[in-house]
Amino acid sequence: DAKTTQPPSMDCAEGRAANLPCNHSTISGNEYVYWYRQIHSQGPQYIIHGLKNNETNEMASLIITEDRKSSTLILPHATLRDTAVYYCIVILRGGNTPLVFGKGTRLSVIA
Amino acid sequence: EAQVTQNPRYLITVTGKKLTVTCSQNMNHEYMSWYRQDPGLGLRQIYYSMNVEVTDKGDVPEGYKVSRKEKRNFPLILESPSPNQTSLYFCASSFFARETQYFGPGTRLLVL
Numbered sequence: 001d002a003k004t005t006q007p008p009s010m011d012c013a014e015g016r017a018a019n020l021p022c023n024h025s026t027i028s029g030n031e032y033v034y035w036y037r038q039i040h041s042q043g044p045q046y047i048i049h050g051l052k053n054n055e056t057n058e059m060a061s062l063i064i065t066e067d068r069k070s071s072t073l074i075l076p077h078a079t080l081r082d083t084a085v086y087y088c089i090v091i092l093r094g095g096n097t098p099l100v101f102g103k104g105t106r107l108s109v110i111a
Numbered sequence: 112e113a114q115v116t117q118n119p120r121y122l123i124t125v126t127g128k129k130l131t132v133t134c135s136q137n138m139n140h141e142y143m144s145w146y147r148q149d150p151g152l153g154l155r156q157i158y159y160s161m162n163v164e165v166t167d168k169g170d171v172p173e174g175y176k177v178s179r180k181e182k183r184n185f186p187l188i189l190e191s192p193s194p195n196q197t198s199l200y201f202c203a204s205s206f207f208a209r210e211t212q213y214f215g216p217g218t219r220l221l222v223l
Contacts (some may be wrong), residue, residue: 034211036212041199041217041219042216042217043115043201043203043214043215043216043217044154044201044203044212044214045214046211046212046213049211091209092209093207093209093210094207094208094209095208095209096142096159096161096167096208096209097208097209098144098155098156098159098169098170099154099156099209099212100153101153101154102153103153
């Protein structure tokens, strides 16, 4: 799986959009970009994933650049409950090697 | 509601006293796994199971056992716990190994 680079921490004002970047410059054509988050000591929670196209669901939007070397997770209206560590993972489906979550970005939503 | 459940959520025990942490999922997932999470070390996989009666070691299997007798259950067994197994444990499941993972709420274990 390609390595990812994320900023260690970010702040966001409540009600504003939170834009979390992820760099995955060595991604290959059939690797997916997944985002999970972990709210303090709870189990990681799946947010969204994509291959090439931008994706949106009820939680967030995922914007993947045309060259696929980076992506941005967007929480459109951040709330205090979105304070968490956000993990960007690049995954080649198939096989059974464990996922590597890395250190992620600690997002603090501030009132 | 689709979910992964773990029990107990919190456990304090003493060195050498066998314990089992249960994990159950109601999504008919083939793949289940156990992770431990320690400060500064992130999530590390202990064991995984591709299907009933099929289990294999992850990155940190020493001191742990698992079994998969039924599709929905994947218990984690510590036959002789030691203080270095004090950690936060998560069970996860998915349809296949590297598909979207669904995690349980976690079990915080303290071994004295």
